[in-house]
Amino acid sequence: MQQLLNGIFIGSIYALFAIGFTLVFGILDRLNLAHPAVFAASAFVGIELVERGGLSLWAALPLVFVFGGVLGLVIERLAFRPLKNRPDAHFAGLISSIALAGMLIALLQWRYGPDTRRFPPGSFPDTRYDVAGAQVTLVQVVILAISLALMVGLTYMVTRTRLGRGMRAVAENPTAARVLGVNVDRITAATFAISSALGAVAGVLFAINVNTAQLGMGSAIELKGLAVIIVGGMGSLPGALIGGLLLGLAEVFAVQYVGSSWRDVIAFGLLFVILLLRPQGLLGARKVREV
């Protein structure tokens, strides 16, 4: 039971991270490899806000959300927009976002040094609950609640609002969307902003969960994020949620029953099998190629 809950908590963070990833991929068909750097940067910024700014943990979250959004705009402007008309935009966008991620991490190193950082002692409430014999902290419950709320909010936005309609139009056919008066550049920028804001919140929540932030935390979760969006189906939001939870559970149980050193083999084994059997993922729709 304890394992199940732990798996769900960590899985919800994976899902939140992966949803940002898959949002950009699903709508713009670009893989943004600066996303993990946003994840790491926001964890550091979150800690700084609590430590220096004296904010409470929960007051820092909205600020980090905004910070992530701004970072997303910067990424779009610098790494993706200049490439949008190139025939190899796919490769080039990968590389330019890797470059931008490298710059971001270097800046973090400049500001915070290479060491691991933690939240100041006493930032967490130590309320605990017993759920069916398992220990659950208030922090974990809040993490889960925030992740789910953000994901539900995002789904609502994509399916119901004007912005979401624009996004879906751009995903379907950017040229047609432009002809019909959709401001494709603005939609693109908004997509990046929302994606990065979600990644940023995921970063802080992750840092809260394990109470550490490291420069390498982004690359550690990057592979998992990729696995999640493949398993769930590229571009599928509910798929990313399910994939994230699956991965969290698989990891926790793998550590329990197989041994911690084999944890990642299970994740990638799962990924591989899914790619071979169902390349479009659990909930992805296969795009039909035109002749």
Next chain:
Amino acid sequence: MLLQYATPLTFIALGAIFAYSFYAVLIAGQLSLGQAGFAALGAFSGASLAPSGDDVGEVPALLIAIAIGMAVGALAAVVLGLPTMHLRGVFLAIATLGFAEAVRIVLLNQSWTGGAQGLAVPRVLTVGMAWTALAVVAYWFWRMARSRYGRALEAIREDELAARAMGIDVGRHRLTAFVTAGAVAGLYGVLFAYYVRLIAPGDFDFVAAVEGLVTAVVGGSTMFLGPLLGSGFQTMIPEIQRAVGIEAGWIRPFLASFLLLVVILFLPGGLASLLPRRRIRMPASPGRPAVGDPGTRPTDRRHPDPGETVAALTGLGKEYGGVHAVRDVDLELRSGEVVGLIGPNGAGKTTLVNMISGLVPPSSGSATVLGTTVGRTPVHKMAAAGVSRTFQHSKLFNRLSALDNVLVGAHLVSRPTFLRRLLWLPSARRDEQAALERAAGCLERVGLAELAGTRASALSYGDQRRLEIARALASDPSLLILDEPAAGMNHVEASGLSTLITSLAEDGLTILFIEHNVGMVLQTCTRVVVLNFGQVIASGSPQEIAADPVVIEAYLGTSDDEADPGSIAEGTAADPTAGSAGGTSAGAATNVHPSAAGTLPPPDTTPRNAT
């Protein structure tokens, strides 16, 4: 002097070799991140299986390790490649990445690899050896570039479907590219192991794979020197920074990343695009026999004799989820015929030719084209049987020159030259020259000789359509299928095209073409077939078709259902080319209904199953 720079020079060579393993697949348009896994497998198996240097001498030990490492890398690529070659783009990248990570973790948990502590390996590799190995790899890719094999890979990168239609076995080419990448990565792994003294599975992780990819892309993934330039760039930046005294820990990675961003944003072709590129020139023309002369036929493949059956369709049908795009079509094409296929939008014309050329399997009925049964035969085999085609929406190899496009078209009629080019055999040169002559002849035939060096994407629309025809001609087909060749041409160009088609037919080619320019069809064809709602509604000589009341009704509607909001009514208003097209053939206008000239059907913009 040289000793001082030995370390960075060795790392440049090693980095370049690793980047070549990415280049090997990037050139075919595949994004793979599995090379780190191949390198790890090659390094560990090479280093632990090769005899020790004390027994056989250090250099032979290294050579044996290299042989083992490359073989293991190539084998791993086959094992990974067979199930994953159908994946594309990011999916392939992530699947191969998953493989590399799994390899890393498995190696980490084995005792013979030393686990996380790593495996100690003697240092044998010197700068000279590293650069020798690099030279061999670079030579390989240099000689590949202008071979038939290298061109086929580039064609696959630019447009896989068109490459298939030109007779290229895409699956096999993609797999061989992948295996090459595996072998080169294995080579890198072994060389790396014999240089750094201690290897651990962590040396071949995701970060290493991304670095290899970045190196290849920064250098330029379309020119053989690219990986070398990229590796020099990536290795020298930290060295230069150290030399000028930049010490703070964060500035170095920041500047390196910044320069990477600058290169990728402002040099689309990578660093290699700074180098001047030698373009192949058109061979001089005088005395070249015209393409199509029976004497210059480059293949042994027999062309059907005039009047012989080229294609026989019986009860052919295609259904898309309940919609019958083509229904029960019986059709026979005889050698030397020029058959025009006309019909309103969504009549199933493109679906029909897609079935004939092997792109789409029929859902009912059967068809034999040039002795090959349509359905289970892959597209490239249909092309090998002598079917060549153009596409409704141009599918050219956009970043290749016009001449290179046609050279790819000659894939089937030229001989493989890569291995002979490695050995500089004169026969390879002769074969390349012959292919070039043929390609040049085809370009001349469609009137594009002056534009041979122009990139396909830079050509005007009409020229692109003609280039497609030249490319299709280059394979010396028996049956040529043209899907709306005159779309977007003005009437002068269209009548030029009509002349070309007639002259090709005189050379013995069988031609099937879809066209909305009815005037041109009636003028050019020996026989016209009219499709409507997936069925043949009329077939006969141009005169018969022009006078056929069923055809007139299909095109114009009867006076009774003029109120019916069909595609014809919309088309009349929407088709701006109708007027000029009708004007090219006064005969058509008088033969058909008086108002026909103004009511030619609009270009086929609806999906083919929208009947």
